[in-house]
Amino acid sequence: MNTEYGFYPQLTLKENLIFFCKVYSKSIDEIYPFIDKLNLQNFFNIPFSLLSSGIKTRLWIVYSLIKNPKIILIDELTKSVDFETKQMIYELIKELKTKYGLTILFVSHDLTEINSLCDHLIKIENHKFVEIK
């Protein structure tokens, strides 16, 4: 999904999270460690439409964790975020992998981030797997 959309634009970041927490019968406190990790609490009262792309990306990561997933699919998530946000996302991805045992399918064109984050690598060229490590 495009990270620029998907949440109610007039509602604040916190209100959007509470709404989806209610849908999944969760309390916002349960996801607070991730909110804290991605430093989102400072943007709690800002409407979604006014958030920057980086914050929206971080919100999407937290949102995906509300669902208690076993696998997370990430498609070029860091392409429009600043260096600081990138580092925060990398840290969280590593923690999700090691601490929470989640499987993450990470799609990217950036070989540096792939090498630093991934345990396994599949290179796709012309719709074919050309390299598997």
Place this chain on the structure above:
Amino acid sequence: MNLIKNIIKLIYSFLYKDVKTLNYYKFHSIIKFLFSFVQIVIFYYLCSIVSKEYFKFLFFGLFFSKIFFFTATTLTETIKQEQFSQTIYNIFSLPYHELMILTSSFFAKTIFFFFELIIFILCSVLFFNIKLSFFNIIFLFFYTIYIILAFLCYTISLCSITVLIKKSEHFIYLLNSLIDILSGVYFPTTVLPKILQHISFCLPTTYILLFLRNAVLYSKYNLTLLIYPTIIGIIFLPISILFFNIILKKLLRDGRIAMY
């Protein structure tokens, strides 16, 4: 049991979202109420040219029309808003059936609508000399629920049309206005030309409105009038759900569901 629990959970979630959204549109809510009020004022003075009895007749027509219009358009409005805010894919990716999500949102809006109706009734009693007993008010409450349930098939069908043909507001307004005229909201159906009277007799809305006027104005509760609309509602509900599912699957496959 699990289904009901999930529906209640979804209604509660949408209620939260709607309360928060309403907070950003306070001015809109006030204007909406004023619009309703001004509409009754116009009809009140227009009716005074004819007779006071005509205003009572018209008032309950407008009351019915208000509920019918809400029922007919709310689901369509909901899907339209989700399309505008580009939240539709996210909402439809929730672990519930799409129609369950939409109808839960619809029922959450119904709770707000009840408050709107209470204000509407209060104003009519206070300013427009409409006499309603406590029993009448309880009756109107259940009558409103009946209309919403009986026309659920209609609102689901309109929702399907909305996602299929896009920009369908004018079509829906035209359809609802025609139904208002033919069902006798503004004047008795007997004044219509013979051919239109035949169409009027085929509409379930005509019987439901007749039942309301008989009940509130003359204390005649002729339940047989509700047999035909109830049968129509029951028969068309599964058909409308099937129609919606087919259209939704097609649009999700084509990727056109988010397009308004």
